[in-house]
Amino acid sequence: MKKWLKVIGIVLGIIVILGIVFFVIDYNRVKKQEKPIFCIQNPAGMINDGGTIEYFGLGYKVIDFHTLAGFDDIKIGTWFMKYNDFQEEIKEYEERFEEEMRKEESSFL
Numbered sequence: 001m002k003k004w005l006k007v008i009g010i011v012l013g014i015i016v017i018l019g020i021v022f023f024v025i026d027y028n029r030v031k032k033q034e035k036p037i038f039c040i041q042n043p044a045g046m047i048n049d050g051g052t053i054e055y056f057g058l059g060y061k062v063i064d065f066h067t068l069a070g071f072d073d074i075k076i077g078t079w080f081m082k083y084n085d086f087q088e089e090i091k092e093y094e095e096r097f098e099e100e101m102r103k104e105e106s107s108f109l
Contacts, residue, residue, distance in 0.1 A: 019058040069094040
């Protein structure tokens with residue numbers, strides 16, 4: 001019985017250490033605006049906003065934004081992080097994008 005507890009403890013310890021190492025590597029890549037290495041793409045596919053992709057890692061989640069308005073950013077957080085958590089940031093970017101388009105149209109005319 002004690003032998004099994006030791007084995008289970010060692011396996012869980014290895015999984016936790018790997019999770020920490022994977023997170024640190026992917027976190028550094030995300031901060032450089034690069035795609036994560038130790039994540040799998042969400043099996044549900046892309047989000048219909050221009051190409052945003054969700055990735056799942058060992059205890060964390062990465063969202064790679066690519067919206068039609070040009071919002072291109074990568075965010076990392078827990079599995080509880082949602083696409084809608086960044087609606088304000090996306091909306092602010094879209095408003096700036098629309099304002100720039102209006103300025104270009106008026107200067108073109």
